[in-house]
Amino acid sequence: xxxxxxxxxxxxxxxxxxxxxxxxxxxxxxxxxxxxxxxxxxxxxxxxxxxxxxxxxxxxxxxxxxxxxxxxxxxxxxxxxxxxxxxxxxxxxxxxxxxxxxxxxxxxxxxxxxxxxxxxxxxxxxxxxxxxxxxxxx
Numbered sequence: 001x002x003x004x005x006x007x008x009x010x011x012x013x014x015x016x017x018x019x020x021x022x023x024x025x026x027x028x029x030x031x032x033x034x035x036x037x038x039x040x041x042x043x044x045x046x047x048x049x050x051x052x053x054x055x056x057x058x059x060x061x062x063x064x065x066x067x068x069x070x071x072x073x074x075x076x077x078x079x080x081x082x083x084x085x086x087x088x089x090x091x092x093x094x095x096x097x098x099x100x101x102x103x104x105x106x107x108x109x110x111x112x113x114x115x116x117x118x119x120x121x122x123x124x125x126x127x128x129x130x131x132x133x134x135x136x137x138x
Contacts, residue, residue: 002032006076006098012037012063014044014108015082018126021056022133030137034074036066044108046122054126070094080136082129083107103132 005023007016016035023033040063048058079098082105106125111118 002030003078004032004074004076005034005078005080006066006069006074006094007033007035008037008066008079008081009035009083009105010038010107011041011109012066013041014047014122015105015125015129017043017058017061017063018047018051018129019080019082019103019133021051021058022054022130023136025054025056026130026133027137034064034069036064036069038066040065044122046108046111046119047126049119050122050126053123054130101136103129105129 007019009016012035020033020035023031042063043058043061051058073095075096076098079094080101082103108122111121
């Protein structure tokens, strides 16, 4: 039986998308994975660029609302928040009794500097998320 995992952040535009993609790629058939946000927007173009370097194409990926998943009464074994804001009281109660984890990750929307400087920061974030996923799989 597959372990169901949901990654949650504010906009579902970067951290949760990267975590979902890495768990799908590295976790194989052992996991059923989704990601969602409280106020979904669109995928961060820097994230798309950096994930292509990993052989992962997020250019056509859509964001989704965490509240639509709650309304659909989806059940998860793990709900992993990947930002500070997702840990606050606005985090919805999920059906069932998922194991809740929190990974405190920076928001790429807050990065400043030149395109290359921001890209390098997103690469660092990507590597951090990849490490967390590898540890999670173990």
